[in-house]
Amino acid sequence: MSTSATFRVWRGDETKGELVDYKTPVSEGMVVLDAIHQIQAEQANDLAVRWNCKAGKCGSCSAEINGKPKLMCMTRLSELPLDQPVTVEPMRSFKPIRDLVTDVSWNFRVKKEIKPFKPRKPDAPDGTWRMAQSDVDRVQEFRKCIECFLCQDVCHVLRDHKKHEEFIGPRFLVYAAALEMHPLDVEDRVADLKREHGIGYCNITKCCTKVCPESITITDNAIIPLKERVVDEFYDPLGKLVKIFSRRKKDA
């Protein structure tokens, strides 16, 4: 590995910005976030960047590294061609605040619109429940999500088509799936998924799955099963007939 490398870092704010080159020493085992910190300490004290755990657990340091959505703390320099400048840009699907920091507040608003967890009555007199590990496994996959929002960043429905008002994005489809498939949950979110949350916009290109740093199989395990539930509820002709009849019975 060479002893120094150039980092082409996006500096700017909501109104304007540009890529600025910084050369900094590199050593074995370094990740992109280390280089950014070094630049911040030595050359640009005011370089804005979010980070917390530096171990891929908090999902704060999301960025686009050489154009790819990644966590800076988990991207080793040894994976990158250092003979060329390493480009580090903020997530482009969100409004820039400053440098590598973007306005992700939309995500926090979206979550509140999804109906919260509602458990069935406890199974045991002491107020506890019984669940099999095999039933828990499926949902535990979704609950690994660290809310880095890289899936939201890469999703073309949000990134290119700006459907933020109509589509909740992969992160919140995973969130909804975790609730819908939770062994204890009795709430019904299927109608919301179709109408309010715009699940139909997803055309399963699987870009979200590819960028997920937690390797959650977003499309296959979360989104497609939810789409199937929507189809069952709204587009199944046999089911529709059954529903009409059961409604008539109730009316009568």
Added chain:
Amino acid sequence: MSELETIDHDVLVIGAGGAGLRAAIAAAAENVKVGLVCKSLLGKAHTVMAEGGMAASLGNVDDRDNWRVHFADTMRGGQYLNNWRMAELHAKEAPDRVRELEAWGALFDRTPDGRILQRNFGGHRYPRLAHVGDRTGLEMIRTLQDHAVYLGIDVHMECTVVALFKDGDRVSGAFAYDRERGRFKVFRAKAIVLATGGIGRAFSITSNSWEYTGDGQSLAYHAGAALQDMEFVQFHPTGMVWPPSVKGILVTEGVRGEGGILTNKNGRRFMFDDIPENYRSQTADNEEEGWRYTQGDKNARRPPELLTRDHVARCIMREVREGRGSPHGGVYLDIAWIKARLPNAAEHIKKKLPSMYHQFKQLADIDITTTPMEVGPTTHYVMGGIRVDGDSQMSTVPGLFAAGECAAGLHGANRLGGNSLSDLLVFGKRAGEYAAKFSKERGAVTIDNGAVDDASRFALAPFERSGSGNGSGDGPYQIQHKLQGIMQDGVGIVRRDAEMRKALDAVLAMEQEAQRVSVPGNREYNPGWHTALDLRNLLTISEAIARAAIDRKESRGGHFRDDYPDKDPTFGTFNTTLSKAADGSMHLERIPIPPMPAELKAVIEENK
């Protein structure tokens, strides 16, 4: 300063990790107006880093467990400096707090009969830690966060508090800036809960993030509250040591709970070489028995790798110092060896320790299912903090409460792994409830304009100085770095009087330096500025740690002195407190521990 935005709350919670979220939820349940301030985005707090689990005597795996055993374990681990009332409440209430999380959607790993599974951990007599693989902290913070957002709590994200206000003796509000625009905010509140976490950034090798600059401890101290037990810093025995950029990152104790062993360069399991007297009857004396314990044999005693963290960290230091360490200055932590015992070991390890597998694979190119890890001690946790009342969590300043890591008492001289997450829940809830009650009982508060002006001047000062910053000498990062070096070398794992005094002098001298620091740029999301403002907190708590450590002339729990290597019973009778004297200097006091009620004494006796 009337142009500043003033925001009114009945209860203001500062910090949104496990304790802060739980406090906010509890306060909201009392129908008062609650504000929650967090330094980062919601859900990113340090709680996500907690891996192993939360200790609660549910008795799901071993029905011999109950609050009495948990209480006795916690007191023994804390070397009896604990606030025994907190240890009692904690042991009694933790099971309900865990079950409550399940009712809010948390999904813990299960026992074969479908209940919450519990795992072994250092210092706990029975399998006691409710967990989700090795990402329990994430599960906990997400559950609390997703529950809290529907309760009408005002959340102020990326907002840092730099001063507290008082109205007479009472706390009355806080002064903060938002990171995004650098705008100032004044919070007026009838009660405040501090839940700001720890102090790890005062040391160079740490598992803690940038946020852990001792804000709560320092804010409370400057507002007149007493700090307690600050000499007790926990150095977690197993942090990563290689490559350099990941030095200090935590390797969960869960690795040892699942059967991982510690060896030196000669392949010797050195933990068998030094088993402390008070743990001898509970510790396996051969490898076979230790293995059986990790696999759930109720008649086996735990392996010495699962002794308390302070002891394991010192044994590792000894191996390294005496030349038996690994190539990068640590020792080996080996979980791969279990393939000799389990047919599907690789799968088992990936299932039980997924984030450790991931972390080593990605950051160190090491496959832990085939290769031992290199590990060494890392600054992890502070047992000391704000002195609080055991029941209400109120500090010595009326209306100012503290919960979680920034509060002192529960853990005494050493914290058991797994007792932190349960601490956050038990005392977060209590702090929130009592703060809400306080806000209802007491009238409105006022904030003095002069104090607002002072806080504002303090916050803006780094922009108004010229000289340092941007590489030309002592910028905020260089000063922080220097301080970390001083604390690591002078008041680290192994302490000596002369070195600590030298460190204390250096810390005091740095206060002048910190007051000269300047930063470039403007107020919008400027980490240089934020780092400069955090310096005061770091210096305050560093001074507190050094003073308390110098005064305690013995070795106990997380505090180990080369010049006084033994425990001294006379030091087991008091807690050290630090408070701000009238002349602004730091005043140290030894406060006797109140006698334990006979009932609790009996509990300790029966568990000896």
